[in-house]
Amino acid sequence: MLIHIDPQSADPIYEQIVFQVKGAVARGDMCAGDRLPSVRELAREISVNPNTVVRSYQSLENDGVIVRRQGAGCFITDTTNALSDDERDKQLHALMERAVTEAFHLGFTKEAIKRAMNQGLKQVRFERKGSKK
Amino acid sequence: MLIHIDPQSADPIYEQIVFQVKGAVARGDMCAGDRLPSVRELAREISVNPNTVVRSYQSLENDGVIVRRQGAGCFITDTTNALSDDERDKQLHALMERAVTEAFHLGFTKEAIKRAMNQGLKQVRFERKGSKK
Amino acid sequence: MLIHIDPQSADPIYEQIVFQVKGAVARGDMCAGDRLPSVRELAREISVNPNTVVRSYQSLENDGVIVRRQGAGCFITDTTNALSDDERDKQLHALMERAVTEAFHLGFTKEAIKRAMNQGLKQVRFERKGSKK
Amino acid sequence: MLIHIDPQSADPIYEQIVFQVKGAVARGDMCAGDRLPSVRELAREISVNPNTVVRSYQSLENDGVIVRRQGAGCFITDTTNALSDDERDKQLHALMERAVTEAFHLGFTKEAIKRAMNQGLKQVRFERKGSKK
DNA sequence: GTGGTCTAGACCACA
DNA sequence: GTGGTCTAGACCACG
Structure with a gap:
């Protein structure tokens, strides 16, 4: 590890x-x-x-x-999250609202935030947990 | 308020x-x-x-x-953030990495995350604080 | 302590x-x-x-x-200050202007102020925080 | 004014x-x-x-x-300060100690602080209050 | 043990 | 009226 x-x-x-x-x-x-x-x-x-x-x-x-x-x-685990769709959507929305708001107050432009987000997304393997090997 | x-x-x-x-x-x-x-x-x-x-x-x-x-x-205030560029970049990167990681573990796809992010961005007035009237 | x-x-x-x-x-x-x-x-x-x-x-x-x-x-901490160079310069300037102005109004000469400042500087370990042992 | x-x-x-x-x-x-x-x-x-x-x-x-x-x-006024010499010295010392300490924590070197101090001193007319005209 | 949050209520300094 | 400081004492979260 x-x-x-x-x-x-x-x-x-x-x-x-x-x-x-x-x-x-x-x-x-x-x-x-x-x-x-x-x-x-x-x-x-x-x-x-x-x-x-x-x-x-x-x-x-x-x-x-x-x-x-x-x-x-x-x-x-490989289980997808157990929360209800509503609850998951609510949490996703809250996550993004928080991230964008904080980034705004750091003084970044819309474009800079988008760029940073895309960079963050690139580092994640979205083919899901079990797919390796 | x-x-x-x-x-x-x-x-x-x-x-x-x-x-x-x-x-x-x-x-x-x-x-x-x-x-x-x-x-x-x-x-x-x-x-x-x-x-x-x-x-x-x-x-x-x-x-x-x-x-x-x-x-x-x-x-x-209307002051722009007083942190150094390095520090701001570091914080922005951390914000986005955290948001993306949490969203991934909620079970969302890349596209869903992007969509939520764009929705979040739409609600922010990037013309900056003093621009209202 | x-x-x-x-x-x-x-x-x-x-x-x-x-x-x-x-x-x-x-x-x-x-x-x-x-x-x-x-x-x-x-x-x-x-x-x-x-x-x-x-x-x-x-x-x-x-x-x-x-x-x-x-x-x-x-x-x-051992972190160096996270403020931007501009902000740090502004604050340094304000510090010194204030100190000199107050010293002047206490009735001190330029030389006396310089002497006191040098004395103050001597007491600071500029080799930075982590350097002790 | x-x-x-x-x-x-x-x-x-x-x-x-x-x-x-x-x-x-x-x-x-x-x-x-x-x-x-x-x-x-x-x-x-x-x-x-x-x-x-x-x-x-x-x-x-x-x-x-x-x-x-x-x-x-x-x-x-043109009066020099009414405080005792001891008290004035004490205040001068405190002023400088405070200024130097804060400057140190802003991350400045000894030389940078000296430079800023000299710059501050240059802006003061030490020929004393009544001498203009 | 450590720090973190919150309440209740006092008194002072500034505009 | 506003914010700024301080006390007293409660309960929670972290290591």
């Missing part, structure tokens, strides 16, 4: 882990069925408290990104 | 206020020079403690969105 | 704390990565309300001097 | 007035014996509440920059 924690960041460590796993999956660096490192393993690797890793894995399971199987470990 | 607070939300109240003000400015509903409701007034209106509103206004001032003038009130 | 508060001062308590921390960093008494006393600890030590210390630490974080990490504590 | 108020500034108006008068005197634009505009005159000119101007003039009188003579108006 290639998880990097920035101790300078104000973001809580558990959120940094969550986002890096989500990012790895989105980029296709991890695929459905792949096993995450065990809690203790990852905790040692990135020098954080095991409880913090547990917290991250709980959050990832909550978001439907992984499943935890007793005794076997944690695995990336 | 038409600020709505969801006391159930996981987002802290003060951030909800911050985002709603930023959104109003981005949409052009508020322009440079416009006065925000007074701390006490807004606090009463949305039934929160005045200190919570103060916290929001502090945050907005830090982000260069408003100025707070003792005895006078709080006003939308 | 050796922070001293003058409750008689016209400067607000939280600003006194901010300046003393900034001074300690500038003198090299504190370096990048060093941990500040906890909010409660410092509050007890200097006999002020914890919220007042929180206010100081918020301000220091805004100025990029420290990061606050939930559950972990507050740490001196 | 050439006093300019910046309504975008977070600095209180009365302080802006005080500093602009002090600056004008330091630059030699106003000399000992010169008369300030009357309270009402200045208030009208810069569109502020007369009480605010009164506050500024009080502060300037307090600092020994002007004298207010009943019925005649306010005049620039």
Whole structure:
């Protein structure tokens, strides 16, 4: 695993882990069925408290990104999100509204924002989680 | 002002206020020079403690969105962001990466995300804060 | 930490704390990565309300001097200032104009002011925050 | 008079007035014996509440920059500051320490700070207040 | 243990 | 009237 924690960041460590796993999956660096490192393993690797890793894995399971199987470990899922269409649309809308609003207040033009968004989209493997291999 | 607070939300109240003000400015509903409701007034209106509103206004001032003038009130600024280009680019990139990653994990396709982004962009007045009339 | 508060001062308590921390960093008494006393600890030590210390630490974080990490504590950063060059120049100019003007009205000569400035400069470790050991 | 108020500034108006008068005197634009505009005159000119101007003039009188003579108006003084040498030295030291510390945290080098200081010094007429004419 | 948020209510400074 | 500071004390989130 290639998880990097920035101790300078104000973001809580558990959120940094969550986002890096989500990012790895989105980029296709991890695929459905792949096993995450065990809690203790990852905790040692990135020098954080095991409880913090547990917290991250709980959050990832909550978001439907992984499943935890007793005794076997944690695995990336291929399930599409369990939320209702309405709820998903609402969340997508909120995500984009927030991103655009913040970008506007950073002083960017419409074109610059579009460019950055396209660049972001390019880094994601949309052929879906299970397709690798 | 038409600020709505969801006391159930996981987002802290003060951030909800911050985002709603930023959104109003981005949409052009508020322009440079416009006065925000007074701390006490807004606090009463949305039934929160005045200190919570103060916290929001502090945050907005830090982000260069408003100025707070003792005895006078709080006003939308027309200043462009004071951060360095490097820092702004870094933040824009992080914003977009995060938004795209989250949208991917909600199960949306590239096209759906683009569509939502364009819809978000349409609601922003990019002619900048002072341009209303 | 050796922070001293003058409750008689016209400067607000939280600003006194901010300046003393900034001074300690500038003198090299504190370096990048060093941990500040906890909010409660410092509050007890200097006999002020914890919220007042929180206010100081918020301000220091805004100025990029420290990061606050939930559950972990507050740490001196090694980041260089994120403001644009224009903004930094503007602020430097304003600082110096103000200092010189006030010194003039205290009745000092050009030479005396220069001397005091050089003395001030001598106390700062310009080899930057992280360089201690 | 050439006093300019910046309504975008977070600095209180009365302080802006005080500093602009002090600056004008330091630059030699106003000399000992010169008369300030009357309270009402200045208030009208810069569109502020007369009480605010009164506050500024009080502060300037307090600092020994002007004298207010009943019925005649306010005049620039030529008196050197009334404080004790010890007190003046202490204030000078504090001024410079503060300026240098803030400049350091803006990320400037020793040389850049010296340069800015010299530039600031150049704009001041050290031949003292009464010498013009 | 750490920091983060929120409430309640006081008193001061500015316009 | 406005915002600015400070206290007291509660409860939550993170490591």
